[in-house]
Amino acid sequence: MDVSGPNASGATLVETVMAVIRQRIAARTLTPGARLPSIRAMAKSMQVSKSTVVEAYERLAAEGTIRSRPGSGFYAAGQLAPLSLAEIGPRLDRAVDPLWVSRQSLEAGEMLKPGCGWLPASWMPQAALRRALRTAARADDVALADYGTPLGLPPLRQLLARRMAGHGIEVSPDQIMLTDCGTQAIDLLCRFLIEPGDAVLVDDPCYFNFHALLRAHQAKVVGVPYTPSGPDIELFAEALAEHRPRLYITNSGIHNPTGAILSPVTAHRLLKLADQADLTIVEDDIFADFEHSPAPRLAAFDGLQRVVQIGSFSKTLSASVRCGFIAAPPDWMEGLTDLKIATTFGGARLSAELVLTLLKDGSYRKHVDQLRTRLSRAMAEAAGRLKAMGIVPWIDQPAGMFLWCRLPDDIDAADVARHALSANVVLAPGNAFSLSHTAGRFMRFNVAQCGDEHIFRVLESAMAASRGKAHHRRASPE
Numbered sequence: 001m002d003v004s005g006p007n008a009s010g011a012t013l014v015e016t017v018m019a020v021i022r023q024r025i026a027a028r029t030l031t032p033g034a035r036l037p038s039i040r041a042m043a044k045s046m047q048v049s050k051s052t053v054v055e056a057y058e059r060l061a062a063e064g065t066i067r068s069r070p071g072s073g074f075y076a077a078g079q080l081a082p083l084s085l086a087e088i089g090p091r092l093d094r095a096v097d098p099l100w101v102s103r104q105s106l107e108a109g110e111m112l113k114p115g116c117g118w119l120p121a122s123w124m125p126q127a128a129l130r131r132a133l134r135t136a137a138r139a140d141d142v143a144l145a146d147y148g149t150p151l152g153l154p155p156l157r158q159l160l161a162r163r164m165a166g167h168g169i170e171v172s173p174d175q176i177m178l179t180d181c182g183t184q185a186i187d188l189l190c191r192f193l194i195e196p197g198d199a200v201l202v203d204d205p206c207y208f209n210f211h212a213l214l215r216a217h218q219a220k221v222v223g224v225p226y227t228p229s230g231p232d233i234e235l236f237a238e239a240l241a242e243h244r245p246r247l248y249i250t251n252s253g254i255h256n257p258t259g260a261i262l263s264p265v266t267a268h269r270l271l272k273l274a275d276q277a278d279l280t281i282v283e284d285d286i287f288a289d290f291e292h293s294p295a296p297r298l299a300a301f302d303g304l305q306r307v308v309q310i311g312s313f314s315k316t317l318s319a320s321v322r323c324g325f326i327a328a329p330p331d332w333m334e335g336l337t338d339l340k341i342a343t344t345f346g347g348a349r350l351s352a353e354l355v356l357t358l359l360k361d362g363s364y365r366k367h368v369d370q371l372r373t374r375l376s377r378a379m380a381e382a383a384g385r386l387k388a389m390g391i392v393p394w395i396d397q398p399a400g401m402f403l404w405c406r407l408p409d410d411i412d413a414a415d416v417a418r419h420a421l422s423a424n425v426v427l428a429p430g431n432a433f434s435l436s437h438t439a440g441r442f443m444r445f446n447v448a449q450c451g452d453e454h455i456f457r458v459l460e461s462a463m464a465a466s467r468g469k470a471h472h473r474r475a476s477p478e
Helices: 013-026 039-046 050-062 098-106 126-137 141-145 154-165 182-193 208-216 233-243 264-277 298-302 330-344 349-360 363-388 413-422 453-475
Strands: 066-069 073-076 176-179 199-204 220-227 247-250 280-284 307-312 324-327 402-406 442-446
Touching: 013 039, 013 050, 039 050, 050 066, 050 073, 098 208, 126 141, 126 349, 126 363, 141 349, 154 176, 154 324, 154 349, 176 182, 176 330, 182 208, 182 247, 182 280, 182 307, 182 324, 182 330, 199 208, 199 233, 208 220, 220 233, 233 264, 264 280, 264 298, 280 298, 298 307, 349 363, 363 402, 413 442, 413 453
Parallel strands: 199 220, 199 247, 247 280, 280 307
Antiparallel strands: 066 073, 176 324, 307 324, 402 442
């Protein structure tokens, strides 16, 4: 038998073993000087012969990737390789890789992007932003040129505390820290709370950048199926018992990507489980201002004891004016302040001044009132167009900007996304959001970005192409 013969992917078994070792080094699970698995253990784990592993190790040693120590074994060699997020975890089809989908949306330029996660620039309060900029231009020298304080602009933190009280969350301004955005807020919390290898729970599906961010922190990411009323509580309890996670990151207002709303019953059961397991919950409330009526907030039920709430104005005001926040327990604030200074030194004071001006003069309130109405119309129109094509929303009439839809049974979302990209349309296939890759027939649509008729023509063509591929696969002999 040729133990180094090709496998199903075309690589030989020796090359496959070599690729696994390289991937572990790139992902930093094997650091310089770390001992590789023994030949016997590696052969058993990969279900190959010992001679295959011997040859793979010898080739890796010859190229300098590992070093042999006679009588001791093989060890990772050289300096620590630069962190490669793409190498951490399984290699993903680019059509469903979170980093790739984000990059396509950000670099799309003139392309149509119903798969992106933000509103069109024309939907933002351009006139109010320009007025706020003119006001900022008349500010004193310190506001224009100096660093912000570590916690951030005090008047804005006071205003945020009052806004949070409207959601039943009692918080002191001294418990609020301004950040550049919601993503930076989560990044700071991950730095503050977890170590590489710690388990973190996320919803399945969830916002795909949670996957990428947790990958950067080398966390063990565990998905829990999401239902129209919140996470599946029975499976959540099982995940707590099996993985003993440090964190759970979720949207409990308008959920991304599904549009679901957490129910009070699920919220109470979730908090009871979190208390029993000593679990910290990060509640991403970035879509709060899209709600027509306030949904239950974990932070309100919990009183910011084991729930940390974050938010930002990137989705509702401007992605260019970077301003987010963290609301956390009082005894965390000193440690978070030190961490913020170590990583960003000072806050974005000018952005905070702009947001404060817009919140104080009533411009923001009027804008979001109009925005909710406009999104409701866009939601109804997009849902009607999609239903006519056999694409069914998972939830009827959700709030916010997203429709989480099931494609017809013979359509693969990744196939559709690849075909659409070739026609200059960026889509967001379901498995980009699903850690378990069980959303292959789902797609997230941003209704605010679905106003161009060309999107639906391309979508119809892409679905036909995917259906044709499925038919060809069924017709082909085994």
